Amino acid sequence: MRLAVIADIHGNLLALQAVLADIARRGADVTIDLGDCVSGPLWPAETFELLQRLALPTVRGNHDRALAEPAATLGASDAYAVSQLSDEGVRALATLPQIVTPLPGVLACHGTPIYDSVYLLDRVADGVLALAPAADIDRLLGPTSEPLILCAHSHQQRVVQIGARLVVNPGSVGCPAYVDDGASPGSSLIVIPGSVGCPAASIETTPAHVSETGTPHARYALLDDVGGTWSVRLMAIPYDWNRAAERALQNSRPDWAYALRTGRAR
Numbered sequence: 001m002r003l004a005v006i007a008d009i010h011g012n013l014l015a016l017q018a019v020l021a022d023i024a025r026r027g028a029d030v031t032i033d034l035g036d037c038v039s040g041p042l043w044p045a046e047t048f049e050l051l052q053r054l055a056l057p058t059v060r061g062n063h064d065r066a067l068a069e070p071a072a073t074l075g076a077s078d079a080y081a082v083s084q085l086s087d088e089g090v091r092a093l094a095t096l097p098q099i100v101t102p103l104p105g106v107l108a109c110h111g112t113p114i115y116d117s118v119y120l121l122d123r124v125a126d127g128v129l130a131l132a133p134a135a136d137i138d139r140l141l142g143p144t145s146e147p148l149i150l151c152a153h154s155h156q157q158r159v160v161q162i163g164a165r166l167v168v169n170p171g172s173v174g175c176p177a178y179v180d181d182g183a184s185p186g187s188s189l190i191v192i193p194g195s196v197g198c199p200a201a202s203i204e205t206t207p208a209h210v211s212e213t214g215t216p217h218a219r220y221a222l223l224d225d226v227g228g229t230w231s232v233r234l235m236a237i238p239y240d241w242n243r244a245a246e247r248a249l250q251n252s253r254p255d256w257a258y259a260l261r262t263g264r265a266r
Contacts, residue, residue: 001103001225002027005170007034007110007152008061009051011081012174012260013043015218016050018239019173026222032102034152035061035110037093040175041251042244044081048089060096061110061152062117062188068094080251107146111153114142117188121169122154124209129154137162148223148230153188155211157219157234166230171219174244177259179266182208210265216241217263 004023009016023031033056038044051058066078067090074082082090098116100108111118120140122129141149141162149167155178157171180188188206213219217236224231241260248256259265 002029003103003106003223004028004031005034005108005150005168005221005223006031006056006173007170007220008036008155008172008175009033009038009047010036010040010063010077010172010175011038011042011044011047012040012218012244013046013050014244015174015237015239015241016047018237019218019220019235020054022235022237023220023222028222030102031056032100032108032150033058034108034150034170035059035096035116036063036152037061038081038085039063039067039077041077041080041248041253041256042174043247045084045089048085048093052092057100057102057108058096059100059108059110060093060098060116064093064096065116066094076253101146105146106148106150107144108150109152111151111188112140113144113149114140116153119154119188119206120151121158121160121167122156124207127207127209129156129209129211131158131160134160134162137167141165141167155213157213157221159232159234166232168221168223168230168232170221171213171234171236173218173220175256175259176216176219176263177210177212177265179210179255180206180208182206212265213263215263216261 110116112120123132155172158169160167222233245257245260
C-alpha cells in the first residue's frame with residue numbers, strides 16, 4: 001500500500017500540477033489532501049476545479065473553514081479566494097470534514113484531531129517554528145489511537161514517533177514560507193495542554209513567528225506500508241515558481257512573491 005499525502009496547496013495550481021505529475025510517475029494507491037486548498041493570491045478557482053475533478057479524500061483546513069466567515073473578518077488571502085469562487089465552492093470547502101479516516105489505522109487532520117488552527121508537531125521558539133516536545137504532542141493527540149496520523153498546517157515537513165503512533169506532516173504544496181503576526185485573521189493558535197482526553201486547558205493566539213522551508217519547492221509525502229510499518233519519503237518537487245511569483249505580484253502580494261521564489265518569509 002502506498003499513500004501520497006498533500007496539504008496546504010493555497011491555490012498554487014502550478015505546484016499542485018507538478019506534485020500530481022510526480023505522484024503519477026511514482027504511483028500511489030490513495031492520495032489524501034489535508035486541507036487549506038485555495039486561500040492565497042494565485043489560482044484559487046482553477047485549483048478548486050482540479051481538486052473537484054480528482055475527488056480526493058480531503059479534510060477541512062482552517063482557511064477552508066474561514067472562507068464562509070463574514071467578509072469583514074477575512075484576511076487578504078481568504079478574501080481573494082472568496083472573490084474567485086462561487087458560493088457553492090465556498091460552501092463545499094467550508095463544510096469539508098474535520099477528520100478523515102481514509103484507511104483502517106490512518107487518521108488525517110489539518111492541525112490536530114480537535115483543532116484545525118493548532119500546530120500539532122511544532123511550537124514557536126524565538127520567532128520560528130521548532131519541533132514540539134513529545135509530551136505536548138502526546139497530549140494534543142489525546143485519545144487518538146490510530147498508528148498513522150497525518151497532519152498539516154505548519155507547512156513544515158516532519159516525521160515524528162509518539163509512542164506507537166507515527167505522525168507525518170507532508171509540508172506545503174504551494175506556500176513554502178509565511179509570516180504569522182499573531183493578530184491577523186486565521187492566525188494559528190497554541191493549546192496549553194491539560195490532561196489526556198481533555199487536551200486543552202486554554203487556547204491562545206501564537207506569538208508572532210515565521211514558517212520557512214528555505215527553498216521554493218512544492219512538497220508532499222509518500223508513505224509505503226512495509227510489512228505493517230510505514231516508510232516515509234518527504235518530497236521536494238521543482239516547478240515554475242517564478243511564474244507563480246509573477247501571479248502573486250499581479251495580485252499585489254509581493255510578500256507571497258518573495259516567499260514563492262525563495263522559500264523564506266523575509
